[in-house]
Amino acid sequence: MPAVRDFLVAWEVGNYEAAAARTVGADRRTVVQALSQMADQLDAASIKLGLGLSGLPVQGGPGSGQVAADGGDREAKAIVREGDQAFARFSVEIDLGENGEPFSYPGEMTLKRIGGRWKVVWSPSIIHPNLREGQRLAVVTENPQRSDVLDTQGRSLIRKVQADVVGVYPGQLRDPQRTIARLVEATATGDRKLDAERLLGRVRSAPPSDFLPLVMLSRAEHPNVAMRLRQIRGLHVRQVVAPIAPAAAPELVGSLGPATDDRLQRVGAPYQPGDTIGVNGIQLLHQRWLAGTPTVKVVAVDSTGRHRQVLAEWRGEQPRPVRTTIDLAHQRKAQRALAGLNVPASMVVVRSNNGEVLAVANHRTDGVNKAMEGRYPPGLAFGIVSAEALLQSGMSQTDSTECPATTAVGGRTFANPGGRGTSKKASFQLNFARSCATTLAAASTRLSNDALLREAGRFGFGKDWQLSVPAFSGTVPAPKDDAGKAATVLGENGVLASPLGMALTAGAVESGTWRPPLLLKSPQDKQTIQAQPLDPVPAGDLKRLMQRAVHSGTARAARVPGSVPVHGVVAQVSYTEAGKPRTVSWFVGFRGGIAFAIAVEGKVNAATIAAKYLS
Numbered sequence: 001m002p003a004v005r006d007f008l009v010a011w012e013v014g015n016y017e018a019a020a021a022r023t024v025g026a027d028r029r030t031v032v033q034a035l036s037q038m039a040d041q042l043d044a045a046s047i048k049l050g051l052g053l054s055g056l057p058v059q060g061g062p063g064s065g066q067v068a069a070d071g072g073d074r075e076a077k078a079i080v081r082e083g084d085q086a087f088a089r090f091s092v093e094i095d096l097g098e099n100g101e102p103f104s105y106p107g108e109m110t111l112k113r114i115g116g117r118w119k120v121v122w123s124p125s126i127i128h129p130n131l132r133e134g135q136r137l138a139v140v141t142e143n144p145q146r147s148d149v150l151d152t153q154g155r156s157l158i159r160k161v162q163a164d165v166v167g168v169y170p171g172q173l174r175d176p177q178r179t180i181a182r183l184v185e186a187t188a189t190g191d192r193k194l195d196a197e198r199l200l201g202r203v204r205s206a207p208p209s210d211f212l213p214l215v216m217l218s219r220a221e222h223p224n225v226a227m228r229l230r231q232i233r234g235l236h237v238r239q240v241v242a243p244i245a246p247a248a249a250p251e252l253v254g255s256l257g258p259a260t261d262d263r264l265q266r267v268g269a270p271y272q273p274g275d276t277i278g279v280n281g282i283q284l285l286h287q288r289w290l291a292g293t294p295t296v297k298v299v300a301v302d303s304t305g306r307h308r309q310v311l312a313e314w315r316g317e318q319p320r321p322v323r324t325t326i327d328l329a330h331q332r333k334a335q336r337a338l339a340g341l342n343v344p345a346s347m348v349v350v351r352s353n354n355g356e357v358l359a360v361a362n363h364r365t366d367g368v369n370k371a372m373e374g375r376y377p378p379g380l381a382f383g384i385v386s387a388e389a390l391l392q393s394g395m396s397q398t399d400s401t402e403c404p405a406t407t408a409v410g411g412r413t414f415a416n417p418g419g420r421g422t423s424k425k426a427s428f429q430l431n432f433a434r435s436c437a438t439t440l441a442a443a444s445t446r447l448s449n450d451a452l453l454r455e456a457g458r459f460g461f462g463k464d465w466q467l468s469v470p471a472f473s474g475t476v477p478a479p480k481d482d483a484g485k486a487a488t489v490l491g492e493n494g495v496l497a498s499p500l501g502m503a504l505t506a507g508a509v510e511s512g513t514w515r516p517p518l519l520l521k522s523p524q525d526k527q528t529i530q531a532q533p534l535d536p537v538p539a540g541d542l543k544r545l546m547q548r549a550v551h552s553g554t555a556r557a558a559r560v561p562g563s564v565p566v567h568g569v570v571a572q573v574s575y576t577e578a579g580k581p582r583t584v585s586w587f588v589g590f591r592g593g594i595a596f597a598i599a600v601e602g603k604v605n606a607a608t609i610a611a612k613y614l615s
Contacts, residue, residue, distance in 0.1 A: 001079060003111060003118035004088045008049045010163075011035055024114060026122040038127055041137040042094055042103065042298065043205035049107075050091040052078030084113040092128075094137065096296065100270060101311055103298055114510075130311055131300050137311075139202070139205040141298040143275065147290050149253050149282055149317035151326045152356070152521075159247035162219045164226040165238045167400065171208025171305075172234065176200060179234040182358065185217060186228045193261045195273040201240035202272060209305030211236065215258045215274040218244060241332035250329045251369035252360045254281020270294060270316075280367070281320055285469060289523055293321035323522040325356040330594070334361035343602035346371035347613070348499040352507035352595045355515035357500070359596075372471040375496045376599050379573030380417075380435050381586040382491030384505055386444075387432055387545055389489075391538035393446050397429040397545060403436035410482030414490065416439040417572060433547045433553030435570065437490050444489040448477055452488060458514055458532040459505045461497070465516045466526035466575065472498040491571065499597040502588045507595035508532070509546060510567070512539050542566060546589065550607075555587065557607035560614045564592040570607050 001021060010019035012075040020031035039047060078089045087110055094103040108129055110121040125132040131137065149157045166183065173179055177200060184196045199214060206212045217225055230237050244256035257263070257279040259271050267277055277291065278284035293316035300309045334347045338361055348371045349359035360371045367373075391397070405421030406413050406426065416437050422434045431439040444452075453476060477494040479485035487493035497505075500517060508514035514532040518525055546567035549555040555570045568589020575582050587598045587606035591614060598606045598613075 001234070003120065004079060004090070004109070005051065007109075007120050008051070008090060012047060012049045012264070012301075020223050020286070022120055023122040024112065024119040025596070026269075031122050034124065034127060038137065040201070040204040040390040042096060042139055043201040045095040045097045047095075048093045049091070050510075052089055052091070057293055076589065077491040086111040086118065087121075096271075096298075097223045099315055100296065105312070109415070128300065128311060130309060135300045135302050138299050138301050140207065140210075140299055141202075141272070142295045142316075144292045144294070144316065144319050146243075146256075146276070147292075147321040149246075149290070149322045149324065150330075151248075151324060151328045151331070152358075153327070154323075154327050156243075157247050157249065157253045157324070157326065157328075157414050158243045159245050160241045160243045161245045163211050163216050163240050163242045163244060164222075165216045165240050166221060166226075166229050167210065167213040167215075167236055167238070168203060168234055169236070170203050170206045170212055170304075173203065174234070176203050176234075179232060182232045183214065183229065186225060186232065187217065187258070192262055194258065195264070195412075195505065198273045207299065207301045207305050207308070208303070209301075213274075216240070216242060216244070216276050217258065218255075220245070221257070236521050237397050242276075246281070248328060248335070249326060249360045249362075250281070251362045251365065251367055252281050252326070252372070254283035254285075255279050256263045256283055268468075271298075281369070282324070282469065286322050286523065288317070289320055290322055293317045321522070322520060323520060325351075325358065325519055326360065327358040330358040331361065333613050334359040334596075335363070336600075337361075337609050338363035340601075341600060342610075343604075344370070345598065345602060345609070346374055346499045347596060347598045347609075348372065348503040348593060349596040349613075350500075350507050350517065350523055352510040352590055352593050353515075355507065355517050356502060357517050357519045358594070360500075369470070370599070372469065372498060372500045374498045374599060376498070376584045376586075377495060377573045377575050378491040378497040378502060378586060379571035379584075380437060380440075380491060381502055381569055381571040381588045381597075382497065383432065383435075383440055383489075383569060384509060384546070384588065385456055385459050385461070385569075386440055386452070386489040386541065388459075388509075388534065388538055389447055389452050390428075390440075390443050390542050392535060393451065395428060395443065395446060395540040397427065397432075399428045400430045400609050401436075401439045403434065403439050405432045405438070407438040407442050409444060409486040410484070412483035412486070414438055414486060427575040429541075429545050429548050430553075433548040433551075433555075435549070440489050441486040444486040445482065447485065447489070449485060450575060452476075452485065453478060458534065459508055460501060460514055460516065460532070463516070463529055466528050467517060468520055468525055471500055471517065472496075474498065474501040491573070499599045501584070502597035502599075505562050506568070506588050506590045506597060508534060509539060509542050510590040510593070510595055512536060550589065555589070555607045555610075557605050558587060558589060558610040558614070560611050562591075566591045566610070566614060568607070568610060570605070572603060 007022045016032040016035045020028040090107045246253035259275040278287040295316040298312040344364040347361040456476040474497040516529045571586040585600040585606045588611045
């Protein structure tokens with residue numbers, strides 16, 4: 001018992017010289033090398049050894065290392081003695097990392113009594129019962145083929161691009177540590193780099209004669225790296241064409257890239273440094289769904305690598321495609337509509353009767369999905385919500401209203417864009433179509449704060465839309481006084497919206513019901529928030545207001561030929577962000593069951609962009 005215990009304790013704590021000193025049958029250097037290399041060959045986080053198959057710890061605990069006189073102790077039963085020879089059983093539990101199940105198996109050893117002392121008879125089978133002379137342990141990781149991101153008709157939103165796969169033949173490396181260090185240095189981008197220690201662990205644990213891919217790099221993103229990598233001794237670079245770039249809606253779909261330190265912190269186990277994983281967008285948010293998880297095998301291999309025996313296997317999860325509601329036809333039209341602008345712009349298209357998101361287009365937004373996450377003051381585009389609240393309060397589209405150049409509400413003066421105004425009275429419909437801010441500001445006195453905020457809530461502002469992709473649902477702060485209420489009615493006073501939120505607002509007017517957005521069919525967005533029906537009469541009047549704005553009002557540049565009329569509003573809002581003056585230009589409208597919103601960071605007539613999309 002002391003001989004077994006002392007050998008296992010020394011092995012577990014890494015005192016390989018002490019363990020080898022308790023063996024016979026091989027020179028100590030061979031034993032030390034075999035025991036010390038085991039952890040590297042498995043890239044093990046820890047190794048735990050236990051006496052007997054019950055896994056009693058080899059150190060610590062009551063009765064450790066003692067044998068009951070009656071032979072009933074579980075440790076004693078683990079040893080069978082036959083004269084000067086004995087057989088011992090022990091348990092092995094190895095943590096392979098990546099939060100996976102441990103590699104556990106029963107071990108066996110033979111002992112001989114020599115000169116009155118018990119010695120462990122060395123054999124590779126002590127490391128694992130199936131390990132033979134000339135073999136070593138290795139870990140094989142098999143990553144399944146990543147699945148696709150699809151549009152609503154099953155068409156791929158991913159495209160293939162030229163890339164380089166960089167890898168090694170582990171058994172051919174003269175100095176693995178130096179090779180990996182140079183690989184990490186050559187592929188580092190700023191503070192983003194591969195984990196050298198874990199990469200080295202992958203190399204040491206892989207079958208020596210197999211090509212081990214370590215990282216795949218897009219040539220477009222890393223144009224000159226492959227040339228430098230080819231000059232590093234031990235690295236092999238293979239040219240491939242791989243589906244790693246978005247074909248449309250890049251800020252939404254996302255791209256793929258190597259698993260650097262910071263990216264691994266976001267996706268976590270079971271992925272390893274250098275793996276190709278989602279960098280942003282859906283590719284990142286649904287990494288595990290799209291990539292599945294790898295199958296991991298512990299194998300015994302000989303020096304040639306041709307003879308391989310699987311000792312343990314952990315099956316991974318199979319990848320599944322992400323099915324979106326994006327429609328490539330609408331997506332391409334939206335992207336073309338924004339393409340000619342020299343300033344950032346975003347556009348969202350939704351289906352009015354169910355909230356399905358058909359297009360998410362971003363232009364010059366530096367990779368930010370402002371179409372869904374943008375936070376812009378909507379200005380008079382929020383007039384859709386305000387007009388609905390006024391119509392709910394009893395106001396009619398035919399009511400006679402004024403549109404002076406300026407008007408005072410609660411001690412604050414409000415002005416029309418460009419100082420426009422008239423002394424003539426006109427219907428509420430006509431003044432709405434003319435984007436008359438003073439008309440809405442003056443009418444705000446008809447509304448209570450609760451009524452205004454309630455109506456904003458019916459249009460989804462500030463609600464949790466339960467999307468699995470980040471999106472901003474808007475905010476409408478409670479006004480503090482009448483002046484604040486008038487400013488809120490005009491889409492100011494801290495009112496913020498995203499193009500997605502405004503597209504849903506337009507869709508609610510067309511369909512008569514506000515519906516939460518739906519972007520993913522599989523895995524499906526939760527959509528626990530309830531649809532909000534609008535009252536038919538006010539909603540019908542609101543449609544006519546928006547049609548008039550396109551027919552003969554400030555949004556008339558959105559008129560396009562066709563039997564189905566276009567409805568919409570425009571707005572141009574000046575505001576300050578981070579101490580700098582900004583302007584956002586809006587078009588929000590619908591036609592033929594399709595609602596959309598456009599936000600341009602600059603002074604443009606957004607109705608002309610709407611016309612490009614509709615043409």
